[in-house]
Amino acid sequence: MTREIAVVAFAQTDHRRTSDELSEVEMLMPVLHEVLDRTGLKTSDIGFTCSGSSDYLAGRAFSFTLALDGVGAWPPISESHVEMDGAWALYEAWTKLLTGDADTALVYAYGKSSPGPVRDVLTRQLDPYYVAPLWPDSVALAALQAQALIDEGHTDEPALAAVAARSRADARANPHAQLRGSVPHGDYVVHPLRTGDCPPIGDGAAAVILAAGERARELCERPAWIRGIDHRIEAHSLGVRELTDSPSTRLAAEKAGAFERPVDTAELHAPFTSQEVVLRKALRLGDDVRVNPSGGALAANPIMAAGLVRIGEAAARIHRGESDRALAHATSGPCLQQNLVAVLEGEARHVQ
Amino acid sequence: MTTEVLKAPLVVEFPFTRSLGPVQSAFLTGLREQVVLGVRTTDGRTLVPPVEYAPVTADEIRDLVQVAPTGTVTTWAWNHAPRRDQPLETPFAWVLVRLDGADTALLHALDAPGPDAVHTGMRVRVRWAAERTGAITDIACFEPYDSASDSEVAAHDGQFESMVTGIVAQARLDYSYSPGRAQTAYISALADRRIVGERCPSCRKVYVPPRGACPTCGVATAEQVQVGPGGTVTTFCIVNIKARNLDIEVPYVYAHIALDGADLALHGRIGGIPYDQVRMGLRVEPVWTEGGRYPDHYRPTGEPDADYETFKELL
Numbered sequence: 091m092t093r094e095i096a097v098v099a100f101a102q103t104d105h106r107r108t109s110d111e112l113s114e115v116e117m118l119m120p121v122l123h124e125v126l127d128r129t130g131l132k133t134s135d136i137g138f139t140c141s142g143s144s145d146y147l148a149g150r151a152f153s154f155t156l157a158l159d160g161v162g163a164w165p166p167i168s169e170s171h172v173e174m175d176g177a178w179a180l181y182e183a184w185t186k187l188l189t190g191d192a193d194t195a196l197v198y199a200y201g202k203s204s205p206g207p208v209r210d211v212l213t214r215q216l217d218p219y220y221v222a223p224l225w226p227d228s229v230a231l232a233a234l235q236a237q238a239l240i241d242e243g244h245t246d247e248p249a250l251a252a253v254a255a256r257s258r259a260d261a262r263a264n265p266h267a268q269l270r271g272s273v274p275h276g277d278y279v280v281h282p283l284r285t286g287d288c289p290p291i292g293d294g295a296a297a298v299i300l301a302a303g304e305r306a307r308e309l310c311e312r313p314a315w316i317r318g319i320d321h322r323i324e325a326h327s328l329g330v331r332e333l334t335d336s337p338s339t340r341l342a343a344e345k346a347g348a349f350e351r352p353v354d355t356a357e358l359h360a361p362f363t364s365q366e367v368v369l370r371k372a373l374r375l376g377d378d379v380r381v382n383p384s385g386g387a388l389a390a391n392p393i394m395a396a397g398l399v400r401i402g403e404a405a406a407r408i409h410r411g412e413s414d415r416a417l418a419h420a421t422s423g424p425c426l427q428q429n430l431v432a433v434l435e436g437e438a439r440h441v442q
Numbered sequence: 443m444t445t446e447v448l449k450a451p452l453v454v455e456f457p458f459t460r461s462l463g464p465v466q467s468a469f470l471t472g473l474r475e476q477v478v479l480g481v482r483t484t485d486g487r488t489l490v491p492p493v494e495y496a497p498v499t500a501d502e503i504r505d506l507v508q509v510a511p512t513g514t515v516t517t518w519a520w521n522h523a524p525r526r527d528q529p530l531e532t533p534f535a536w537v538l539v540r541l542d543g544a545d546t547a548l549l550h551a552l553d554a555p556g557p558d559a560v561h562t563g564m565r566v567r568v569r570w571a572a573e574r575t576g577a578i579t580d581i582a583c584f585e586p587y588d589s590a591s592d593s594e595v596a597a598h599d600g601q602f603e604s605m606v607t608g609i610v611a612q613a614r615l616d617y618s619y620s621p622g623r624a625q626t627a628y629i630s631a632l633a634d635r636r637i638v639g640e641r642c643p644s645c646r647k648v649y650v651p652p653r654g655a656c657p658t659c660g661v662a663t664a665e666q667v668q669v670g671p672g673g674t675v676t677t678f679c680i681v682n683i684k685a686r687n688l689d690i691e692v693p694y695v696y697a698h699i700a701l702d703g704a705d706l707a708l709h710g711r712i713g714g715i716p717y718d719q720v721r722m723g724l725r726v727e728p729v730w731t732e733g734g735r736y737p738d739h740y741r742p743t744g745e746p747d748a749d750y751e752t753f754k755e756l757l
Contacts, residue, residue, distance in 0.1 A: 110449065110620040113621060113623065116622050116623055119662055148617065156653060159654075159655040160660055162656070205452075205618050206617040207615065207617075209525070219462070220491045220578050223579055223609075224550065224578060225526070227525060230521055234517045234518065234536055237519055241562045281557050283519075327493065329490075329547030329548055
């Protein structure tokens with residue numbers, strides 16, 4: 091019998107352009123306390139802790155071990171870390187709960203992009219032989235994908251601008267978002283992407299608590315049950331991939347059961363407007379699906395946490411009764427190289 | 443207490459020395475010799491740049507072919523503001539180029555007068571770097587070149603005189619480092635020759651240096667507590683190897699020092715006493731040098747040694 095596992099709580103910082111006055115642990119700690127408070131759990135009650143972050147972002151070696159100070163990791167706790175977006179930390183925690191080794195898990199992620207040149211920092215994740223020596227920055231690579239979409243007639247610049255405008259308009263209702271309301275679409279950063287097509291650069295953190303079975307029902311009035319979760323990756327060489335499609339997203343969605351029944355909400359991790367076009371197509375989202383009611387990564391993109399935020403936002407809508415079945419997506423690498431899809435459901439209200 | 447947030451430039455530089463596999467070695471050596479090689483997959487496709495395992499089947503692939511230095515742009519992006527270390531210093535287009543004879547595209551720069559001069563499907567050719575070492579940058583960039591596509595490929599054994607077997611990949615990232623609230627307060631106090639820790643509101647332990655959180659309780663530390671200046675050596679080691687760029691005669695002693703009032707030992711060098719006379723329990727105090735922002739080292743106070751019972755919990 092497979093265990094049922096749910097997201098029972100979510101918290102995030104306000105995402106901001108800079109957070110000079112806070113170290114990473116100082117930025118993260120209030121979020122950890124908030125997410126624990128929502129369930130009434132203490133650190134010592136948590137069965138497994140898993141985090142996602144990258145030392146390269148802020149240029150602070152071993153920052154993830156310092157961040158653990160905010161958890162209260164003494165006496166030693168059962169803990170793990172991934173050098174990936176927190177969505178993948180959540181995946182690891184989900185498998186840990188599936189094994190029955192733990193009934194609850196704390197998942198957190200944080201990223202401070204403000205101290206470094208993030209467009210250049212991200213080049214260090216590329217193929218070190220053929221690509222990284224050219225320093226193609228993150229906006230340049232997304233722009234190559236956007237141009238391919240335009241060339242093939244999947245979108246055009248006004249349609250991309252509309253994605254940006256809708257995202258930031260929706261973010262008006264999200265007090266944590268960095269860019270809200272009417273934001274000028276701006277000049278080209280790398281043609282055909284303009285400032286408005288790119289995510290804001292900023293700092294932030296997020297945390298989620300997972301719980302299994304009855305424990306989830308004790309901790310949350312309406313748990314967001316993870317009906318399926320899967321992640322897939324494509325070849326690293328951009329020239330081998332079909333940039334206008336995302337077969338890895340589609341496969342992850344299929345394995346997660348996303349196509350079995352329609353979802354009412356989708357939180358997509360599309361840092362660039364053009365990537366939403368790719369994801370909508372890969373996930374076959376109809377116009378009736380509410381996409382990124384939070385504003386998505388175009389409104390706040392704390393790197394390493396933005397994918398976990400998508401899962402948290404989708405879960406929070408289920409907690410509040412605003413969604414019954416939601417899809418959450420996270421991405422990593424250039425041009426949607428690696429993709430994770432989770433399907434979350436709330437139980438029918440009459441069952442409660 | 444509010445303190446101005448400290449900030450300092452931080453440069454992270456790392457030259458990675460990477461060895462090459464047989465296919466990468468042939469490809470990069472080929473670029474040095476102005477030859478572009480691809481690799482054939484078991485399903486008959488030609489990959490440029492070549493890899494050692496097929497992206498779809500994961501088969502080991504070794505059949506090299508020579509492709510043309512001309513090709514077709516499959517997508518592009520105009521970069522009006524080149525960044526440090528990018529292939530060209532003047533505005534250029536990022537391009538994916540499918541070389542004639544290849545089935546996949548290579549990422550590089552295209553030297554063109556402006557975005558209006560670039561389009562998907564345009565024909566280009568390699569512009570070779572004047573000095574070539576066996577690296578992707580041996581292709582200086584691509585340039586517009588009207589020509590018919592020639593998809594003839596020829597088998598190639600991948601062998602050249604003096605094969606390139608490795609590359610050194612330089613990387614430099616410039617950060618602006620800010621230590622955060624707790625460490626800013628600590629460093630600022632040090633400049634006044636005061637050592638200030640922070641107390642956990644829950645377990646009451648005083649951490650020096652403070653990092654803003656109690657690792658046992660997982661809560662913010664906020665109450666500032668001045669500690670020392672005297673302290674006790676809890677444990678130590680004798681350093682016999684001279685560190686690079688460090689002007690300290692060996693052997694010397696590096697110790698854990700529990701400052702009076704602190705619940706966590708910090709590290710420091712012990713001076714003013716022969717290295718072989720340092721002992722657990724030795725009472726020490728910080729020595730500040732002119733203009734120094736932190737203690738240069740710690741020296742004996744002359745007090746009687748501390749009793750083991752008084753510091754055993756701090757080991």
